[in-house]
Amino acid sequence: MKLKKISIVLALLAITAGASAQSRNVQSAIQNLKKNYLAKAKAEIDAACLHDDTKDDAKTWCYKGLIYSRIGGEANNPKSKFKNLAPDWAEQAYSAALECKRLDVKSEYANENNSVFRYVGNEYYTRATELYNERKYSEALQLCEKAIEMFNNSGDSKFAGESMYIAAISAVAMKDNDKAKTYFNNLIRKRTDKHFVYTTLFNIYKEEGNNEGAMKVASSYLKNRKEDYNAYLLMAEGYLLNKNIEKGKEMIDAALARTKDSIHIYPQILSVSAAILESTEDYDGAEAKYRESLTINPNQFEANFGMGKMIYNRGVDKHNAANAVPPDDESGLYDKLLAESNTYFGESVQYFKAAIAFLDALPASTKAAQRPNLFNSLSALESVYARLEMYDELKVVKARLQEIQQQN
Numbered sequence: 001m002k003l004k005k006i007s008i009v010l011a012l013l014a015i016t017a018g019a020s021a022q023s024r025n026v027q028s029a030i031q032n033l034k035k036n037y038l039a040k041a042k043a044e045i046d047a048a049c050l051h052d053d054t055k056d057d058a059k060t061w062c063y064k065g066l067i068y069s070r071i072g073g074e075a076n077n078p079k080s081k082f083k084n085l086a087p088d089w090a091e092q093a094y095s096a097a098l099e100c101k102r103l104d105v106k107s108e109y110a111n112e113n114n115s116v117f118r119y120v121g122n123e124y125y126t127r128a129t130e131l132y133n134e135r136k137y138s139e140a141l142q143l144c145e146k147a148i149e150m151f152n153n154s155g156d157s158k159f160a161g162e163s164m165y166i167a168a169i170s171a172v173a174m175k176d177n178d179k180a181k182t183y184f185n186n187l188i189r190k191r192t193d194k195h196f197v198y199t200t201l202f203n204i205y206k207e208e209g210n211n212e213g214a215m216k217v218a219s220s221y222l223k224n225r226k227e228d229y230n231a232y233l234l235m236a237e238g239y240l241l242n243k244n245i246e247k248g249k250e251m252i253d254a255a256l257a258r259t260k261d262s263i264h265i266y267p268q269i270l271s272v273s274a275a276i277l278e279s280t281e282d283y284d285g286a287e288a289k290y291r292e293s294l295t296i297n298p299n300q301f302e303a304n305f306g307m308g309k310m311i312y313n314r315g316v317d318k319h320n321a322a323n324a325v326p327p328d329d330e331s332g333l334y335d336k337l338l339a340e341s342n343t344y345f346g347e348s349v350q351y352f353k354a355a356i357a358f359l360d361a362l363p364a365s366t367k368a369a370q371r372p373n374l375f376n377s378l379s380a381l382e383s384v385y386a387r388l389e390m391y392d393e394l395k396v397v398k399a400r401l402q403e404i405q406q407q408n
Contacts, residue, residue: 058104064096065116121150141170267293271302308351315344
């Protein structure tokens with residue numbers, strides 16, 4: 001996710017003859033910048049920015065931006081003697097670049113000045129990424145907004161894309177759907193290839209009950225990334241959301257056709273397709289997809305957990321239906337439904353256990369990332385054992401769940 005810092009162009013600018021003392025101060029700052037005498041360059045350019053003879057010259061502000069950007073490069077080097085020369089170097093450089101752009105009506109210094117905008121924008125983006133990783137989402141969002149403004153001022157807004165992405169996911173973390181929608185939609189207009197952008201925005205609209213908005217996101221995904229099988233899966237969800245079952249299944253088939261030759265991806269897409277079909281209560285279709293996935297690769301998490309969850313939920317439905325039977329009913333329906341629910345619960349056990357066994361066999365380096373999946377699988381098995389009154393097995397699962405909770 002981290003961008004490389006953008007190189008600063010330090011092209012020599014023309015030095016006119018017969019310059020005043022303050023103009024020579026700018027020239028001296030330029031020479032000291034070339035020699036990396038940054039303290040001298042800073043003092044000279046700061047003076048020039050205040051003097052009446054040079055404060056309205058775009059060249060002065062261009063070099064202030066370049067000098068402070070170079071100071072910024074040193075600020076990130078703990079061994080540099082200039083690391084504390086200007087703690088606010090980014091703000092100073094950005095203000096200078098804005099002033100240069102205002103004064104440079106003939107765009108004589110546009111190339112150099114734009115490099116300052118990009119350099120400082122990249123610095124703000126890097127800081128925002130660090131803040132996001134520290135879960136300081138509000139601060140990350142604010143810095144991203146500044147970075148986007150800087151990149152847009154540079155004349156090349158393509159650099160703003162990653163900042164928009166961090167802004168969007170920060171907004172999601174803060175549950176600020178309005179800002180998340182703004183940034184995600186901007187990224188979609190820029191034809192982003194990030195699957196997360198489309199699926200997250202789709203789900204935001206879906207949760208808001210805006211099926212039309214969700215379908216537009218899915219359609220944009222397919223238009224922008226026709227080669228991405230995930231686009232067809234999202235279209236399938238969109239169609240099914242809008243009760244167009246046939247078109248939804250058609251999109252599922254299109255996604256599967258595009259992954260048929262991949263032994264690694266195809267079983268996963270079968271599992272995703274099964275989950276989509278399950279959401280429409282097409283349990284037979286979902287089961288067929290789960291079973292096909294498990295036939296190809298029985299040792300996996302997705303299809304085992306998905307199959308177990310679907311069977312368990314069907315058991316819950318039967319159990320709820322049994323509880324809804326009137327107490328005075330003498331048809332035997334209550335006992336019949338209760339027995340069916342217990343059958344479903346019993347069938348789900350093997351799949352949850354297979355999912356847990358797969359996770360337990362993973363390398364130690366990947367287990368931490370899979371801890372939520374393990375917790376969910378054990379929690380599901382805990383519910384099954386409790387319903388089936390399998391108390392010895394329940395005790396073992398509860399102990400494992402307690403161990404995971406202590407690790408968090």
